[in-house]
Amino acid sequence: MALPLPTPNADSRPYWDAAQQGRLVVQHCAACGTVQAVPRGCCGNCQSPALEWRDSALRGTVASFSVVHRGPTAAFRNSTPYVLALIDVAGGVRLMLNIIGPGPDEVQIGEEVEITFEPRGEAGFQMPQARRITA
Amino acid sequence: MTTRKQHTARITGVADTAMGELPGSTAMGLHAEATTAALKDAGLTAADIDGVLCGYSMTMPHLMLSSVFCEYYGLRPSFNTAIQAGGATACIMLANAVALVESGACRHVLCVTGDNRLTGMTRDGAVAALASVGHPEFEQPYGMSVPAAYALVAQAYLHQYGISRDELSAISVAARAHAALHPKAYKRDPLSLADVANSRVIASPLRLLDCCLISDGGAAVIVSAADAARDTRKPVRVLGSGQGHTHEHIMAAPSLTDFGCKTSSAMAFDQAGVTAAEIDVAEIYDSFTITLLTELESIGFFEKGEAGKAALAGDISLGGRLPVNTHGGLMSYGHSGAAGGAFHIVEAAHQLRGEADARQVAGAGLAFVHGDGGILSAHCSLVLGQE
Numbered sequence A: 001m002a003l004p005l006p007t008p009n010a011d012s013r014p015y016w017d018a019a020q021q022g023r024l025v026v027q028h029c030a031a032c033g034t035v036q037a038v039p040r041g042c043c044g045n046c047q048s049p050a051l052e053w054r055d056s057a058l059r060g061t062v063a064s065f066s067v068v069h070r071g072p073t074a075a076f077r078n079s080t081p082y083v084l085a086l087i088d089v090a091g092g093v094r095l096m097l098n099i100i101g102p103g104p105d106e107v108q109i110g111e112e113v114e115i116t117f118e119p120r121g122e123a124g125f126q127m128p129q130a131r132r133i134t135a
Numbered sequence B: 001m002t003t004r005k006q007h008t009a010r011i012t013g014v015a016d017t018a019m020g021e022l023p024g025s026t027a028m029g030l031h032a033e034a035t036t037a038a039l040k041d042a043g044l045t046a047a048d049i050d051g052v053l054c055g056y057s058m059t060m061p062h063l064m065l066s067s068v069f070c071e072y073y074g075l076r077p078s079f080n081t082a083i084q085a086g087g088a089t090a091c092i093m094l095a096n097a098v099a100l101v102e103s104g105a106c107r108h109v110l111c112v113t114g115d116n117r118l119t120g121m122t123r124d125g126a127v128a129a130l131a132s133v134g135h136p137e138f139e140q141p142y143g144m145s146v147p148a149a150y151a152l153v154a155q156a157y158l159h160q161y162g163i164s165r166d167e168l169s170a171i172s173v174a175a176r177a178h179a180a181l182h183p184k185a186y187k188r189d190p191l192s193l194a195d196v197a198n199s200r201v202i203a204s205p206l207r208l209l210d211c212c213l214i215s216d217g218g219a220a221v222i223v224s225a226a227d228a229a230r231d232t233r234k235p236v237r238v239l240g241s242g243q244g245h246t247h248e249h250i251m252a253a254p255s256l257t258d259f260g261c262k263t264s265s266a267m268a269f270d271q272a273g274v275t276a277a278e279i280d281v282a283e284i285y286d287s288f289t290i291t292l293l294t295e296l297e298s299i300g301f302f303e304k305g306e307a308g309k310a311a312l313a314g315d316i317s318l319g320g321r322l323p324v325n326t327h328g329g330l331m332s333y334g335h336s337g338a339a340g341g342a343f344h345i346v347e348a349a350h351q352l353r354g355e356a357d358a359r360q361v362a363g364a365g366l367a368f369v370h371g372d373g374g375i376l377s378a379h380c381s382l383v384l385g386q387e
């Protein structure tokens, strides 16, 4: 069973389109300067609709994580264990991502990660993900 | 904070159904059974009910669940609606019922909820349905389950306060010891710290026995206007209520260690004119060990990082400083969706009326009840008192 793909909507399409090009973009509010992760039609701080998309740095730190041994659906149950994490991206937003790559059992809060893109499904839809920076 | 006038509404009837694995039960049947029992408890009849608030059902999802129930049971109320706020549903239903009777819109409001979540769907089905609280684009595609989302909170908590495994496990063990004293509790077998520590990892650091149950069951609470409560059997006072809402999705939570329960409880205490230290018994939403730990501290019952130590020392057990979840909570009494949070209200009323049998907290005059929905997203607190 295949892992699920997001279904972009009018709010979020620029985010996912950018991901297909290897870019992570976030919404920046021209009125108050807030940056927000989940794309919206207005700023979640001042409600202004004056939002612009900006490229974010592809680095972040681990705010929290869990090694998941019991997935919520059949597709994820076939992928366990996997690391679910909240990543504070350098640009100022927090995203939920998986931490992929070696050493999932050594992940620590505060650790630096790089944002990468992982193809999913037959069409190779690029999912933003986090990868440990190993020496 | 502007102090609000103390509430005047009364809880006049409470009841819950049998708990656990109830083959042959249905969501509406559990609603009906709980309603009949709550009416009897109050000394009221169906004709006295002029307001109805329902929650939601996972085995019988419907756009108009309260209309479905009123048709099923034969009620034609003058106010009727359903409320959906996950684990906060029961407390928020009660807060709405209080507003309805205090505004004069209704005299007796029935709050009823129930689900046959254990036998009416598969465990995989329940886990998948619950995971739909995750953001469909930004959380669910990464494999977020509800336990995994709470695990993110637990990991951040452990990182900040460095508590031991036993301090977390003590929450489950305390709940089970209380459930052992309740003849209706779903899980009553003895539970040790080692049992919790050795249960399988669901999402690190949370193990199976850090997680609540899935059960069939239902509960009903009747809220009445002060004057309408006079001819009921044994009313309990609602003194204060409050809500706190900071986010829906855990990725958008403003903090991983402080949540809306801080605001909701401060509002409820302020309105009731009491402090946390005056509370005799607390019935607090305990979907996971970390949920209760975080809430006990955020609400102000214990210092940050101290609730686990307190649980280990027996402070939240019967006879301790603040007995918590004297029925066994969601961890051991039962968890039937929106009804899960209602069991806490039922138990608080039993405590205040001195009807909690072997679980009775001596001299319980003030009770605190709290529900939270989502991933510590929606919070509602209540302060209840003796008539």
Ligand SMILES: [Zn+2]
Pocket (backbone or CB within 6 Å): A029, A030, A031, A032, A033, A034, A043, A044, A045, A046, A047, A048
């Ligand atoms: Zn703004």
